[in-house]
Amino acid sequence: MPYPPLIEKVIFHFSKLPGVGRRSAERMAFWVLGHSREEVSALAQSIVELKENLKSCRLCNNFAQADVCMICSDSSRDQYTLCVVEDPKDVLAIEKTGAYKGQYHVLMGNISPADGRGPEDIKIGHLVNRVQSGLIKEVVIATDPDNEGEMTSLYIIDRLKDKNVKVSRIGLGIPMGSSVEFSDMSTLCVSFNSRRKIQK
Numbered sequence: 001m002p003y004p005p006l007i008e009k010v011i012f013h014f015s016k017l018p019g020v021g022r023r024s025a026e027r028m029a030f031w032v033l034g035h036s037r038e039e040v041s042a043l044a045q046s047i048v049e050l051k052e053n054l055k056s057c058r059l060c061n062n063f064a065q066a067d068v069c070m071i072c073s074d075s076s077r078d079q080y081t082l083c084v085v086e087d088p089k090d091v092l093a094i095e096k097t098g099a100y101k102g103q104y105h106v107l108m109g110n111i112s113p114a115d116g117r118g119p120e121d122i123k124i125g126h127l128v129n130r131v132q133s134g135l136i137k138e139v140v141i142a143t144d145p146d147n148e149g150e151m152t153s154l155y156i157i158d159r160l161k162d163k164n165v166k167v168s169r170i171g172l173g174i175p176m177g178s179s180v181e182f183s184d185m186s187t188l189c190v191s192f193n194s195r196r197k198i199q200k
C-alpha cells in the first residue's frame with residue numbers, strides 16, 4: 001500500500017537526489033515527519049537560500065556569496081600562480097591538501113566532443129584574458145587525467161603558447177581515468193609538487 005500522497009510527493013523529490021534510492025528517500029521523509037516544523041523549515045529555507053544567493057566569482061568562476069570569492073579576495077595568497085580546474089569541487093579537494101596557495105580558474109566543465117561540448121562552452125576565453133591582462137606568471141593545469149581533461153589541457157596549452165607565462169600540468173600519481181575531486185590528499189600533494197613543465 002503506498003503512503004498518503006503528501007508523503008509520496010516528498011519521497012519522490014528526495015529520491016531524485018544523487019545516490020538516494022527509494023529506501024533512503026523514505027527514511028528522509030520520515031525524518032521530516034519526526035522533526036519540528038522549525039528544523040524542517042530551516043532545512044528547506046537553507047536550500048532555497050543557496051539557490052537564490054550563491055553566485056559565481058567574477059574573477060575565477062568559483063562559488064561565491066559576494067562578487068568575488070573568498071579565495072580571490074584573500075590578499076595573503078600567491079597572486080602569480082593560477083591553477084586551472086574543471087569544477088568548484090576540485091578547488092575544494094585541492095584546498096584540503098594545503099599544498100597550494102595560489103589563485104584558481106574554474107572552467108565549469110571540460111571539452112567533450114562526444115557530449116557536444118567545445119572550448120566555447122567552458123570558460124577558456126575568460127582564462128586567456130585573465131592570463132593576458134593580469135599578474136600571472138605560472139598556469140598550473142589541473143584538469144582531470146581522463147580523455148576530456150587531457151583534451152581540455154592540450155587546448156589550453158595551445159591557447160597559451162604565445163603568452164609570456166610558464167605552463168605546467170599536474171598528473172603524476174593520479175591514475176589515468178580518475179579525477180582531481182576524488183584523489184586522496186597525499187596523491188594530490190605529490191601531483192602538485194611534481195607538476196611537469198610544458199612551457200617556459
Ligand code: ZN
Binds near residue numbers: 057058072
Ligand atoms: Zn574567485
